[in-house]
Structure formats: structure tokens, C-alpha cells
Amino acid sequence: MEVVYPGHVKLTDKEKTNICYLSFPDSNSGCMGDTQFHFRIRRCPGRRSVVQAHTDYNKDCPAALQSVVLLSKLPFVTLYNYIVSVIAPEYFDNGEPCLEAACHDIDQWPDPCPGETLNLPIMGTVVQVRLPSRSDKVLTSPQIKNPSVPTMPANNILPSVSEVDVYSAFLPVLPHIQMLWELVLIGEPLVVMANSPTICSGTVQALVSTIWPFKYCMDFRPYFTIHDSEFREYTTKTQAPPAVILGVTNPFFAKTLQHWPHVLRIGELAVSSPKTINKLKKVGTIKTLDSKPGYPDKEASGGSECNALKRYLLELTQSFMIPLERYVASLMPLQRNISPHKGPPRLKSFDTEAFLKTIEHSGPQLTSGLKGDWIALYRRFFRSGNFEGWLRFRQEEVNQKLQALHLEVLCQADLLTWIQDKQEVEIVDLILRLREKLAKINENQLPVSNDMLSRLQHHHDMIVCSLPEDLQSVLKSNHGN
Amino acid sequence: MRYSDILIMPYENNLERNSVLSASVAKDRIITKFPQVNPLPLYNSIRTLYFSYRLKICKAVLVGDVAVGKSCLVNRFCHDVFNRDYKATIGVDFEVEKFSILSIPFNLQIWDTAGQERFKCIAASYYRGSNVVIVVFDMSDISSLTGVTQWKEDACQNASDPLVFLVGTKKDLLTDTSYGTVEKEAIAIAHEINAEFWAVSSKTGENVKEFFFRVVALTFDDAIQREAESMKTRAKQIGNDFIRIERKQDLYDKKESGFSKCC
Numbered sequence: 001m002e003v004v005y006p007g008h009v010k011l012t013d014k015e016k017t018n019i020c021y022l023s024f025p026d027s028n029s030g031c032m033g034d035t036q037f038h039f040r041i042r043r044c045p046g047r048r049s050v051v052q053a054h055t056d057y058n059k060d061c062p063a064a065l066q067s068v069v070l071l072s073k074l075p076f077v078t079l080y081n082y083i084v085s086v087i088a089p090e091y092f093d094n095g096e097p098c099l100e101a102a103c104h105d106i107d108q109w110p111d112p113c114p115g116e117t118l119n120l121p122i123m124g125t126v127v128q129v130r131l132p133s134r135s136d137k138v139l140t141s142p143q144i145k146n147p148s149v150p151t152m153p154a155n156n157i158l159p160s161v162s163e164v165d166v167y168s169a170f171l172p173v174l175p176h177i178q179m180l181w182e183l184v185l186i187g188e189p190l191v192v193m194a195n196s197p198t199i200c201s202g203t204v205q206a207l208v209s210t211i212w213p214f215k216y217c218m219d220f221r222p223y224f225t226i227h228d229s230e231f232r233e234y235t236t237k238t239q240a241p242p243a244v245i246l247g248v249t250n251p252f253f254a255k256t257l258q259h260w261p262h263v264l265r266i267g268e269l270a271v272s273s274p275k276t277i278n279k280l281k282k283v284g285t286i287k288t289l290d291s292k293p294g295y296p297d298k299e300a301s302g303g304s305e306c307n308a309l310k311r312y313l314l315e316l317t318q319s320f321m322i323p324l325e326r327y328v329a330s331l332m333p334l335q336r337n338i339s340p341h342k343g344p345p346r347l348k349s350f351d352t353e354a355f356l357k358t359i360e361h362s363g364p365q366l367t368s369g370l371k372g373d374w375i376a377l378y379r380r381f382f383r384s385g386n387f388e389g390w391l392r393f394r395q396e397e398v399n400q401k402l403q404a405l406h407l408e409v410l411c412q413a414d415l416l417t418w419i420q421d422k423q424e425v426e427i428v429d430l431i432l433r434l435r436e437k438l439a440k441i442n443e444n445q446l447p448v449s450n451d452m453l454s455r456l457q458h459h460h461d462m463i464v465c466s467l468p469e470d471l472q473s474v475l476k477s478n479h480g481n
Numbered sequence: 482m483r484y485s486d487i488l489i490m491p492y493e494n495n496l497e498r499n500s501v502l503s504a505s506v507a508k509d510r511i512i513t514k515f516p517q518v519n520p521l522p523l524y525n526s527i528r529t530l531y532f533s534y535r536l537k538i539c540k541a542v543l544v545g546d547v548a549v550g551k552s553c554l555v556n557r558f559c560h561d562v563f564n565r566d567y568k569a570t571i572g573v574d575f576e577v578e579k580f581s582i583l584s585i586p587f588n589l590q591i592w593d594t595a596g597q598e599r600f601k602c603i604a605a606s607y608y609r610g611s612n613v614v615i616v617v618f619d620m621s622d623i624s625s626l627t628g629v630t631q632w633k634e635d636a637c638q639n640a641s642d643p644l645v646f647l648v649g650t651k652k653d654l655l656t657d658t659s660y661g662t663v664e665k666e667a668i669a670i671a672h673e674i675n676a677e678f679w680a681v682s683s684k685t686g687e688n689v690k691e692f693f694f695r696v697v698a699l700t701f702d703d704a705i706q707r708e709a710e711s712m713k714t715r716a717k718q719i720g721n722d723f724i725r726i727e728r729k730q731d732l733y734d735k736k737e738s739g740f741s742k743c744c
Contacts (some may be wrong), residue, residue, distance in 0.1 A: 097600050100600075125610070126577075386647025441683050
């Protein structure tokens, strides 16, 4: 590694080795000229967070194989690919000052804030991007990007920070698109074999995006090589293949991963047959839906092919998601059960069998024309990390909302009247609950207005004052700690 | 000194209401006065451009020797601060200033480049597409004037016919007599490189705001004219002879007199 910018960044030796190996071709198979792709690595010190890297290497002269890698924790694939494509040629021509200047540009970028349109200076131009926001996801009416009027003229307007061109990525395997969607949804081990890192990383990224607005919760490596520190872990034959999606180029993997249930080959692999083969190898059928309808080409008339494909995938995912959302909504406690004298209510637990019963009359068949064994697909989904991740996120979200509702009720309640005929124990209990709330608010765990906060504090102080003096002092000293 | 040619333009409220950006424009970035040119047809074409969202970005680059005060100039204008400690710029500093010109939103990108030799190699990519080149020199160090022509040439090479300004900084350090000498030399060079000369002090703030407002107003005017030109070409391509092009032509021919005029 020649240089690392900015200078204060510390990478462990293992991270460095991984980055170095991943920044270059893993095989001799047909990479010509400049190649651009991205990969993910595990961060070392126990933290399992993953770093995205975007590489552009210059292969004009094999003796001087150079590579520029941009590392980031944020999954803004499209943006970073663009940034690397701007920086790398400058670096290959002008060397280090270019990286210094580029890092300085990036230092001046505003903080990423969901839903905002940012103007990002880089190497003399300004890139305009809009960061996605949670409120973008509209479940009832699938919304695919309207080219809206930019608020400020800019040199380069990127339509999205992270959306990949699913259409070009899936073009070779379009007839199988629905099966791929199923595999990703239920978190099956899947390997993409292609002849260039650009293709395999693009395809892997497109795969994980098919189940949006679900988040793909398992590990995925857009580009994975035999030198990767997780190579053993992921290729072991002593255990079942891990629930990950790998993108590889080295033909060696065809052998190493032959026990994997799903292999997606894209394009012509070196050495093998001269014909272009795009096929999905399946070991043991997991087909749950009739894949016959496949990708409806006719719908393409509505817009560009890419948008039609995105809409198709979104509708498919939403058909699957809506019953889940509806069931979660039914688990919400009733408004009248939110009492100021009890703790905040929580979301009831998700009962998969009870959910599957609801599917019989109001399942995805209502919104999707697809026939097939939806129940089996849900069962597979429940066993996957995607379900776990989705449920945990929904629970946190709902519980936070319930906390806020409870807080509102607590603020409005006439607590002083209520405590008049109560035992001291109950009153102290109430005080402790109020304190717990106040602490949470102070830690920014609850979204509360200042007005509400001061009212809550007032309630607390008044109740403490209503107690006998000795108890007051105990509570006060206790509060100090 | 050059307000004689500034006109007061009509202020249209309906434009204001339709504007997304003007709401976020600072009060002291609103330009209601406008230099030169026949105002009414110009204003009409601005309106057209505004409503079709065709206004281009405006990019200004500052170039000049090390430590002549490029960053100080920008900091005085953008943040109204002056820091006497010297801190070398790494690569390029970037600012966007939002203006409301005749109640039309307009943004000026300011690219404040490093004067250091080691960043020369990357400069070309930062100059690319500039509409304004601001060559800065230190009036208290006359030797910094010698590089000016080269800076201008380098910067203009990668820009497309930009407006050029020559700015002498640190005016507060000069006595009246020494200022007279420097000004004379600077004006001569300004003529040579077809630039408008300004003398400023970032420390006292003298002329800083006036200078940038002048830059913005002229650039805006330039952008409008370019747009009008391209509309003309487009109209020609379609072959629409009903649009009388000649009328516009003589209107914008006056442009040249707008700048390259010195004190």
C-alpha cells in the first residue's frame, strides 16, 4: 500500500492485506484496461461492521498495476463509484497531491442527513445527490423516482446514492429474476461467478437490492477472493454453506464452492466453454412459487426497462411485505390500554403460526397474480436473518412510538389527584418511572418536545413535594447518585 | 467608483413567491441593482430562463501565488471573518454563496485554490469549466504581480471564455503614495490580460463585498447572454424563422463594454 489518506486512519495488518488482495484481479480472466468495482470487508477489532470499498485500477501496463480504493462505512455504492471514477484517473496522472486535495474536498462535505439534497465538491466539480429517507418508502403506491427539478444547478446530478442499475445487472438472467428474488429474500447461500469484478460486484449489489424495502441482513461480498481472510470460514465443507452472497471471478471457486446450493454464472468464464452461459445451477429444488410468469416484458412499455423491472420487484416485495405489516399492526396494544399508572405497553410477540393463518384469506395472492406456495416461502423467510432483522427493526420502531404515546398520556394525566389515595410505595414507584422516562429523554432515546419535557419534570417535582419530608430527602439523595 | 452604470430594477413579487431558494438567501446577498445593458428585454429573458430552470451554475476560481490572501478574501466575504494567522490551503477550499439577483436565485461556487507548487499538477481539473477567474496578488509585495499573467493563462486554458478579475489584496498595508505606484502597474497588467482591476483589504473589509457583488452581477449577465445565444441557436436549428433574432443581437453586443474597464 503506497499511501493512505487521511493520515490519521489506522488500518490493521489484516485489513490492509484484505484490501490489497481485493483491489486487484483475482484471476487472469479477461480484465482489460481500467476496471472499476466495489467490495466489502469485515472490520477487524471484533466490530463486525463492514466497510465498503470502491476500486478503480489501471491496467494499461501490467508492470505498473495501480489501484485507488475508497473506503467507507456508508453503502452509497453509486455515489462512491462515481467519486472513484473522478479521483482515480487524476491520481494515475498526477500522484499523491490529487489524493490530498480530494480528501480535503471530502472533508468539506456536509453531514449526511436522510432526505436531504447535498452538493458535494470533488476535484473541481460539484456532485448533487439526494440521500434516501425512510419516508421515501411508500407501501401502498409503488413510487419509482420522478425526475424532479433540481433545486440548484449542479454539474453532476446523481439520481441516487445507492441504487444500482438492476436492469443491466440482471439482463443475462431476467427469466430467473423471480427465483433470484426468492433466494435473496429467504437468505440462501448464493455465489455469483463472473469474469470481471465489475460484473460480479454489480450483480451482487443488484441482488441485495431486489428485496427493498426489506433490508438484506446477512453478509454479502460483492467481490470475494481466495485471499480473503474469511475464505476458510465461507468455503468450509464441514458445515452447511453460510447464508451469504458472494461475487467471485476466480474459476477456482467453481470447485471450492461446488457444494453450494445456488450458483449464478454470468458471462463467459475463462477456460470453460466458448459459448456464453448464463445459468443458475440449482441443487435441490427450493422453488416455491410458479416462476412461469417470470418477468413481464409487456409492462416495460410504461417506462424504461430499468424502471419496469424495479417496479416489478417492488410490487413483488410489497405483496410479500403487506401481510406482515398488517399482522404487526394487529399486534399493537389498544390506545385505551395505555395508562399513565402502568409502564408503557409493548408490541405483542410475533406468532408465526397465527400469522400464517391470516395468509389464507388475506395473503399476497390478493395483490400479486402469482400462484404458488406462499406459506412455504414465509416459513423459509422466518428462518432467515432477513426476517429477524426486519422484525427487530419494526419492534424497536413500534416500541419507541408506544413510549412516546405513553409519555404523552403521562404528561396529560392528573397525577396529583391520582396519588391522593395511594400508598407511598405506589407513589415512589411512579416517581421512579418518571425518572426513568426523564433519563431516557436526556439520552435522546425518545423524541420529545421541550414543552413536554418541562411538564414531565414539573409533575415529578410536584409529586416528590407531596411526600413526607424524610422520604423526600431519601429520594433527593437517591436522585443525586 | 463604478456605480454610475448601475440601474435599479423592478422588484417582482410573484417571482419571489415561486422561488424555492430565495427563502434561504441571506439578506445581504440580495441584489436589486444591476449594472449596464438595456434592462427591460434582459429582464424578460431572465424571467423566461428562470421559469424554465435553465440557469447554469456559476463557477469562480481564485488563483495566485502562495500567501497573497486568496483564502482571507473568501473568508471575509463568505463568513465575514479575518484571521491573521497564515494557514496554507490544502488542495482547494470550496464555498457556495446563494444570491438573489433581481429576485432570481443564483448560486456562486467559489473554488479557492492552493498557491503551493505541489498542487499545480491537479490545478487543471479544478479550473475546468470556470466562468470566472480571479487572479489575486499581494499589493504589499509587488513581486507577486509578476506571476499574474501565467496564473491567468493556466486558469483560462481549462475554462471556456471566463470573465477575468485582477485583485490586489492587503490594501490596508499601503500608504497612499505606494498605492498609487502599485495601482498603475496593476492596471497596466489588467489591461494586458483583459481583466477588471480591484483593490481590496480583507482585514478591514474594504471593497470585498462590492467586488464579489460585481463578480456575481457580471457573471449573471454573462450567463443570461450565453443562454440567450444558445436559445437562438436552438431556434435556428428548429428552423423557426418567426423568431426575430436580430433584435436580440444588438442588445447584447454592448456586453464588451461591461468589463475590462479599470478605475
